[in-house]
Amino acid sequence: MIDPVSPAIALSGTRFLVTYLVASAAQEIEARVRSIALEQTVEFPEDLLPEGYLREQMPGQIEALEPDDEGWFRAVLSYPDEAAGSDLLQFLNVVFGNTSLQPGVRVLDFSLPQSLSRGPRFGVKGVRKVLGIPVRPLASTALKPLGLPVSELALQAYQTALGGIDVIKDDHGLANQALAPFEKRVERCVEAVAAANRETGLASVYAPNITADAETALARAKFAQAAGAGAVLVSPGLAGFGVVRALADADNFRLPIVAHPAFTGSFVSAGPGGIDPALFYGTLMRAAGADVSIFPNYGGRFSFSKQTCLAIAERCLEARAGLLPSFPSPGGGMGLERVTELKQTYGNDFVALVGGGLHREGKTLVEGSRRFVAALAQGAC
Amino acid sequence: MIDPVSPAIALSGTRFLVTYLVASAAQEIEARVRSIALEQTVEFPEDLLPEGYLREQMPGQIEALEPDDEGWFRAVLSYPDEAAGSDLLQFLNVVFGNTSLQPGVRVLDFSLPQSLSRGPRFGVKGVRKVLGIPVRPLASTALKPLGLPVSELALQAYQTALGGIDVIKDDHGLANQALAPFEKRVERCVEAVAAANRETGLASVYAPNITADAETALARAKFAQAAGAGAVLVSPGLAGFGVVRALADADNFRLPIVAHPAFTGSFVSAGPGGIDPALFYGTLMRAAGADVSIFPNYGGRFSFSKQTCLAIAERCLEARAGLLPSFPSPGGGMGLERVTELKQTYGNDFVALVGGGLHREGKTLVEGSRRFVAALAQGAC
Numbered sequence: 001m002i003d004p005v006s007p008a009i010a011l012s013g014t015r016f017l018v019t020y021l022v023a024s025a026a027q028e029i030e031a032r033v034r035s036i037a038l039e040q041t042v043e044f045p046e047d048l049l050p051e052g053y054l055r056e057q058m059p060g061q062i063e064a065l066e067p068d069d070e071g072w073f074r075a076v077l078s079y080p081d082e083a084a085g086s087d088l089l090q091f092l093n094v095v096f097g098n099t100s101l102q103p104g105v106r107v108l109d110f111s112l113p114q115s116l117s118r119g120p121r122f123g124v125k126g127v128r129k130v131l132g133i134p135v136r137p138l139a140s141t142a143l144k145p146l147g148l149p150v151s152e153l154a155l156q157a158y159q160t161a162l163g164g165i166d167v168i169k170d171d172h173g174l175a176n177q178a179l180a181p182f183e184k185r186v187e188r189c190v191e192a193v194a195a196a197n198r199e200t201g202l203a204s205v206y207a208p209n210i211t212a213d214a215e216t217a218l219a220r221a222k223f224a225q226a227a228g229a230g231a232v233l234v235s236p237g238l239a240g241f242g243v244v245r246a247l248a249d250a251d252n253f254r255l256p257i258v259a260h261p262a263f264t265g266s267f268v269s270a271g272p273g274g275i276d277p278a279l280f281y282g283t284l285m286r287a288a289g290a291d292v293s294i295f296p297n298y299g300g301r302f303s304f305s306k307q308t309c310l311a312i313a314e315r316c317l318e319a320r321a322g323l324l325p326s327f328p329s330p331g332g333g334m335g336l337e338r339v340t341e342l343k344q345t346y347g348n349d350f351v352a353l354v355g356g357g358l359h360r361e362g363k364t365l366v367e368g369s370r371r372f373v374a375a376l377a378q379g380a381c
Numbered sequence: 382m383i384d385p386v387s388p389a390i391a392l393s394g395t396r397f398l399v400t401y402l403v404a405s406a407a408q409e410i411e412a413r414v415r416s417i418a419l420e421q422t423v424e425f426p427e428d429l430l431p432e433g434y435l436r437e438q439m440p441g442q443i444e445a446l447e448p449d450d451e452g453w454f455r456a457v458l459s460y461p462d463e464a465a466g467s468d469l470l471q472f473l474n475v476v477f478g479n480t481s482l483q484p485g486v487r488v489l490d491f492s493l494p495q496s497l498s499r500g501p502r503f504g505v506k507g508v509r510k511v512l513g514i515p516v517r518p519l520a521s522t523a524l525k526p527l528g529l530p531v532s533e534l535a536l537q538a539y540q541t542a543l544g545g546i547d548v549i550k551d552d553h554g555l556a557n558q559a560l561a562p563f564e565k566r567v568e569r570c571v572e573a574v575a576a577a578n579r580e581t582g583l584a585s586v587y588a589p590n591i592t593a594d595a596e597t598a599l600a601r602a603k604f605a606q607a608a609g610a611g612a613v614l615v616s617p618g619l620a621g622f623g624v625v626r627a628l629a630d631a632d633n634f635r636l637p638i639v640a641h642p643a644f645t646g647s648f649v650s651a652g653p654g655g656i657d658p659a660l661f662y663g664t665l666m667r668a669a670g671a672d673v674s675i676f677p678n679y680g681g682r683f684s685f686s687k688q689t690c691l692a693i694a695e696r697c698l699e700a701r702a703g704l705l706p707s708f709p710s711p712g713g714g715m716g717l718e719r720v721t722e723l724k725q726t727y728g729n730d731f732v733a734l735v736g737g738g739l740h741r742e743g744k745t746l747v748e749g750s751r752r753f754v755a756a757l758a759q760g761a762c
Binding site: 039040058082084085087088089092097098103146147171172175212213216218238240241262269270274296301302355356357 | 480
């Protein structure tokens with residue numbers, strides 16, 4: 001009952017690829033994968049599609065299909081670039097919009113449409129240049145706990161910058177609560193880090209948390225930049241990946257972006273289903289425009305294996321056409337005793353994140369911070 | 382190493398509740414729940430917290446803890462309203478930010494901080510008033526497939542409105558692709574529905590999909606309103622829940638909001654973990670400000686049980702202080718043959734969504750639409 005549309009319409013033929021792991025009995029797998037191909041594009045009964053590009057080009061196409069572990073198959077589907085347009089969220093919608101609601105489908109990999117083949121603005125080299133740290137792993141910490149007033153948070157910012165920590169970020173729970181309102185916090189912490197930088201000669205940056213609803217997040221990012229912040233922190237699981245991409249693309253905003261994984265755990269732990277953690281915290285965060293991607297390190301308060309963490313780091317750093325490499329940033333419940341091991345695991349190109357644990361090191365936060373940076377620098381330059 | 386902060390600071394004492402299902406051995410459950418209470422608030426070693434409100438009031442507190450199924454416990458934690466402030470995203474961050482990254486924690490229920498105790502702007506009664514349909518279940522359909530040019534989508538909008546369908550929404554895959562650009566599509570589909578309304582005397586509405594990055598989503602919503610659209614569609618899993626709340630709160634935007642579940646499946650299928658589907662598609666969508674919450678109906682292309690779907694509908698409609706009831710909208714792979722059963726299941730207060738299946742009913746889309754509405758109206762008024 002769809003009228004035939006203009007036969008003159010044809011798509012470019014340029015397609016992006018998505019690799020899925022699909023649970024299915026062998027005799028049903030082809031129908032199952034074909035249903036994904038339709039669900040993620042035309043979402044329409046195939047027999048009712050008119051002849052032409054709507055039937056031939058618009059639906060997903062099966063490019064490869066092979067058995068994986070028992071009861072699972074690995075399917076590579078291609079989708080027309082035109083289905084995503086130049087919109088990251090619509091790209092994610094094609095990759096896993098409705099299919100996320102069907103059990104037994106896991107996204108393992110994707111390539112990007114041409115119009116979205118750009119990553120972070122700074123990347124590893126750019127962030128190193130901003131900070132003036134050419135070789136060693138970067139040191140990062142979080143201002144916390146939630147509930148401290150601005151004066152105390154600013155004091156921590158000063159102390160950790162004086163100790164030489166490169167990236168001093170808000171705890172991801174600092175939003176715009178009355179005890180430490182966003183604008184006042186940003187102004188004071190920027191001042192504090194600048195004061196410390198004048199003493200140290202370093203270029204440490206403060207990264208305030210701009211996570212908020214749409215307009216507010218962008219307004220906060222611009223406020224932070226105007227106030228002199230050196231980076232921003234955002235949780236794409238809460239604010240949406242579109243906020244990250246918008247900031248990374250904006251003409252009037254030019255700061256590195258640190259992505260926090262809050263509220264995203266279900267994407268990678270959905271079983272069976274969800275999204276591969278290396279794809280999620282590596283490739284997707286990078287494609288959204290994050291210069292640094294925080295994820296839960298193995299052996300901390302969270303549950304990722306060392307293998308998963310290494311895979312995330314690899315996806316941050318591997319060559320991808322059009323995308324600068326991003327910094328993996330393992331964190332969560334770590335202290336300085338693990339720095340040597342982290343360097344062995346991740347090499348030099350990572351951002352070590354030690355939060356609350358830093359308050360246990362040394363007699364003062366300044367001393368703890370110095371030890372942290374020294375441990376990262378040892379043997380690295 | 383945190384200096385004692387001003388003893389004059391004290392929180393209001395007003396707290397919100399979150400109920401978690403937690404996997405744990407019995408001898409470890411109390412420590413496990415205490416670690417969640419810290420993780421979701423101060424995220425700081427407890428022994429390093431200074432005396433006073435930071436130790437006494439800021440962390441989560443265990444309000445109830447009892448065994449559930451074997452190996453699982455049901456824990457009710459309270460958090461200070463001040464931890465969330467008046468920010469929906471920060472509220473979600475406290476509920477499940479970092480804890481989403483730990484396996485074996487599932488969110489079953491929450492109450493809202495006072496500053497967030499407001500739901501949709503219209504709710505069930507308000508949407509019924511807009512549409513002029515006092516009693517029967519509402520009829521909804523989607524313009525599709527993705528790939529159709531604007532002229533064809535507008536023709537479908539006209540035909541389905543002529544057939545009396547109440548809410549005619551974009552397919553959630555229609556964004557701003559070149560084949561059917563947003564602004565042109567909205568203008569033409571608004572005209573088409575208005576033309577049909579002049580013939581029928583009805584008040585059918587067109588709900589364009591505004592899902593996009595932050596600024597763009599809000600700009601599209603306002604464009605849609607100015608062009609005469611009667612509602613908007615948004616996918617909070619892609620655009621973020623903050624976009625929904627911002628629209629539901631805005632002074633210069635006043636249209637009902639229909640929420641689509643794209644990209645959210647992992648939240649409810651994460652096992653063990655995630656968020657209860659009734660809480661997610663019922664309470665959370667409603668708290669975000671959605672007047673209508675679409676979810677995958679049982680027995681369609683998706684996997685929810687009838688029990689889960691009924692629980693979602695109940696959460697949309699149950700009494701909650703400060704929140705108007707919202708419309709549950711079961712959809713996904715349904716045809717008219719199921720309308721009688723849907724009415725038996727959901728009663729009158731739901732929005733039946735039949736998409737591609739409508740093209741199989743009757744000789745024309747107008748006739749199929751009329752049959753759909755007639756089936757919903759039968760015995761209802």
